[in-house]
Every structure is written in C-alpha cells, then in structure tokens.
Amino acid sequence: MIPRLVIAPAAQDVGECVAAMIVRAAQGAVSRRGRFLLALSGGQSPLAAYARLASGSGMPWERTHLFWSDERCVPPDHPDSNFGAANAALLSRVPIPPDQVHRIRGEEDPAAEARRYEALLRRVAGEDLPRLDVILLGLGEDGHTASLFPGSAALDERARLVVAVDAPSEGMHARITFTLPLIAAGRRVVFVVTGAGKARAVARVLEVQEATLPATQVAAASRALWVLDEEAARDLGDALRRAGCRAWARQTRPRV
Structure with missing residues (x-):
C-alpha cells in the first residue's frame, strides 16, 4: 500500500500544516453535522500545531x-500528562466550552476509566462505533502509536474501543488508549511526526511496512495521512520523499 504523506521542511511547518487541516476539517464538519469531534495526541510532535491553533482564527x-x-495514568497536573501538555499549549488559550473538553481521567482506576471513557465517546458521538472527525496520532521510536505497543494484547482488541494497558517498561506509567477499531473508524487519521529521533521508525512503518509494528497496522486500517518534517523523513527512499515533498508543494501553492 502506498502511504499518503506530506513532508514539510521543519517542525514549525508541520504544525502550521496540521493546524490548517484541522481548521478546514472543523469547518466542514460543523457545516455538515453541526459539530466537530477531534482527538488529540501526546508527545512533542503536535505541540507546534496546538500553538498554531491557539494563535490562529x-x-x-x-x-x-x-x-x-x-x-x-497520572493526574492532569503531572508533567507526563497528555492533557496537561495540551492544556498549556492550547486549551488555556482558546474559548472552548469546558464541558466539551473530555479528558481521560488518568488519576482514576485505569480499567474503570477506560469503560467510562468508551461510554462517553459513544454518548457524545451518538453512535455505537463513534466516527471522530479527526484523530491525531504520534509515533514512538519502537513503532507504537497511541498507547498500542509492540506485543501488547491491546493491539488485538476488537470488541472494546478504549482499554487500560500496563506500563510498557519498568519506570514508565500505565496507560489508557484508543483501540484499533475506534481509530480505524475515524473520518481522518493523521500521524504527526517530527525530529530525527523518529526517522528510523518512520522508515520501518512507511518504507519497509513491518507488519508487526502497531503504527503499521493502524496506518493500514485507517488509510492515515502522515505529516512529517524533513528530519523525520530522512531515512525514507527517494520515491516516498519525492511524493511527500510534492504534496507539501501542493499544500503551500497559492490559491487563486
């Protein structure tokens, strides 16, 4: 399968590109369905997009x-909280109604919270299998995405939409994560990946297409779009790099 990707010059350009995509998707969703359902991701890669959304219109x-x-599985004010990072970069700076910010309660019992969050998603979306308008994802150096790690039983889950997962290694936190069926149901799934530290993982997913990697499975099931900076794309072959750079040129071409 040929991946869909955009390769931007730098991380800041990735942020601007992803923010613009989100705004267009939001406007279209509101026009068609009256609301916009967006899932944010953690990590450093999406922070530039969050900052651009906060400062844009x-x-x-x-x-x-x-x-x-x-x-x-940490409180919202913990330094490792995905909610906390998004709150600092975005939520505290925009006029979103507080009751429309649906955080995962990492401080609660993980299994019970996974069940609560799954029910919440179904209730807000009004569907048994919610179709979120945009789902943002990152990529770990080991090929994980969301908190679907290589070898984890969560990767094989097909009934539940949200599950608790054990800490992936000693010294790390337990997690709560979307599962593959929920991600694959998204209207748009966008991987946002920046930095040279992710280059090898990007190549393993997009060039080699290693089937055992969670990100490879998620990307194939969802027909995801990848937005990379040049550092993250540096280990890709010439054909993929040319395709990604052409896609970036189309993104930035002036509209008349």
Missing part, C-alpha cells in the same frame, strides 16, 4: 468536542 471552538487518543 477560523476554528469553531463553540462547536468542537475534544478527546485524547491515549493518556498516561
């Missing part, structure tokens, strides 16, 4: 509902 915040594709 055109986003229908009063019609937007926010979710998280995964969360560490």
Whole structure:
C-alpha cells in the first residue's frame, strides 16, 4: 500500500500544516453535522500545531468536542500528562466550552476509566462505533502509536474501543488508549511526526511496512495521512520523499 504523506521542511511547518487541516476539517464538519469531534495526541510532535491553533482564527471552538487518543495514568497536573501538555499549549488559550473538553481521567482506576471513557465517546458521538472527525496520532521510536505497543494484547482488541494497558517498561506509567477499531473508524487519521529521533521508525512503518509494528497496522486500517518534517523523513527512499515533498508543494501553492 502506498502511504499518503506530506513532508514539510521543519517542525514549525508541520504544525502550521496540521493546524490548517484541522481548521478546514472543523469547518466542514460543523457545516455538515453541526459539530466537530477531534482527538488529540501526546508527545512533542503536535505541540507546534496546538500553538498554531491557539494563535490562529477560523476554528469553531463553540462547536468542537475534544478527546485524547491515549493518556498516561497520572493526574492532569503531572508533567507526563497528555492533557496537561495540551492544556498549556492550547486549551488555556482558546474559548472552548469546558464541558466539551473530555479528558481521560488518568488519576482514576485505569480499567474503570477506560469503560467510562468508551461510554462517553459513544454518548457524545451518538453512535455505537463513534466516527471522530479527526484523530491525531504520534509515533514512538519502537513503532507504537497511541498507547498500542509492540506485543501488547491491546493491539488485538476488537470488541472494546478504549482499554487500560500496563506500563510498557519498568519506570514508565500505565496507560489508557484508543483501540484499533475506534481509530480505524475515524473520518481522518493523521500521524504527526517530527525530529530525527523518529526517522528510523518512520522508515520501518512507511518504507519497509513491518507488519508487526502497531503504527503499521493502524496506518493500514485507517488509510492515515502522515505529516512529517524533513528530519523525520530522512531515512525514507527517494520515491516516498519525492511524493511527500510534492504534496507539501501542493499544500503551500497559492490559491487563486
């Protein structure tokens, strides 16, 4: 399968590109369905997009509902909280109604919270299998995405939409994560990946297409779009790099 990707010059360009995509998707969703359902991701890669959304215009915040594709089992003010990072970069700076910000309660019992969050998603979306308008995802150096790690039983889950997962290694936090069926149901799934530290993982997913990697499975099931900076794309072959750079040129071409 040929991946869909955009390769931007730098991380800041990735942020601007992703923010613009989100605004367009939000406006379209509100026009067609009256609201916009967006799942945010953790990590450093999406922070530039969050900052751009916070400083930009055109986003229908009063019609937007926010979710998280995964969360560490920590309180919201913990330095490792995905909610906390998004709150600092975005939520504290925009006029979104507080009752439309649906964080995963990482401080609660993980299994019970996963059940609560799944029920919440179904209730807000009004569907047994919610179709979120945009789901943002990152990529770990080991090929994980959301909190679906290589070898984890969560990767094989097909009935539940949100599950608790054990800490992936000693010294790390347990997690709560979307599962593959929920991600694959998204109207748009966007991987946002920046930095040279992710280059090898990007190549393993997009060039080699290693079937055992969670990100490979998620990308194939969801027909995801990848937005990379040049550092993250540096280990890709020439054909993929040319395709990604052409896609970036189309993104930035002036509209008349």
